[in-house]
Amino acid sequence: MRVAVLGANGKMGRAVVAAVEASSDLTLVAGIDQNPSTIPGPDALHRSDSILGLPEVDVAIDFTIASAARDHIPALLAQGIHVVSGTTGLSEEDFDAISRACDEGSAAAIVAANFAIGAVLLMKFAALAAPHFSSVEIIELHHNEKRDAPSGTAVVTAQRIAQSRQAAGCAPIVDPTEQELLEGARGALGPGGIHIHSVRLPGFVAHEEVILGDQGQTLSIRHDSTDRSSFMAGVVLAVRHVSSLKGLTRGIDSLLV
DSSP states (O other), rough: OOOOOOETTSHHHHHHHHHHHHHHTTTEEEESSSSSSGSSTTTTTTEESSTTTSSSOSSEEEOOOOOHHHHHHHHHHHTTEEEOOOOOOOOOOHHHHHHHHHHHHOOOOOSSSSOOOHHHHHHHHHHGGGGSSSSSEEEEEETTTTTSSSSSSHHHHHHOOOOOHHHHHHHOOOOOOOOOTTTTTTTTGGGGEEEEEEEEETTOOEEEEEEEETTTTEEEEEEEOOOOGGHHHHHHHHHHHGSSSOOOOESSGGGGO
């Protein structure tokens, strides 16, 4: 399977390049980044700052930024190239455009907020537990170079918790706070009235904790990625399966068997 990596010079991109090269059934044929000359990989690798003029590619792996991904993901799909993307910050309008591009052509896309298997399971566990508690909050912690807040994983976690609570007929979450002495002290108000708190510090990679509370008890569910290699098993899994799918798939839950 011939693979191109977009954002190949980034921290995640370099980890993806290494994972593709370590997989016997994947062949790295192209690396795309703003500084193509320093993209890691074999000498024969196609290096460019543009998706134009790509060699024959089966799957493109995208770890860029939302402003770039919203343009190049539909363009890749229009070329018949399957896409696996971990870029966060995409809007529902962006997802609609990606879905239309899939439907109009023969290629499929997987877009996931997190490719770490443990993070995917955290979201499942949190959604399962949420209807049994009256309140829930999310704390996500990332390295200090992350550009967006809250993380895409935290937003998706909140969405799934809110959907689970709604399906179970739960009462709305009530926040007793009447006055914030410092603006933002209670974090951002996410889907379903769930507060999301973002921490950005050197030393972190990617971490999330969901805290559920009810009378006389709390339940904490936490996942820690201490190295970017934690995401690679999920990325490679998605690359191997995307060609067998149709349309847009959000998340890798359905690939875990």
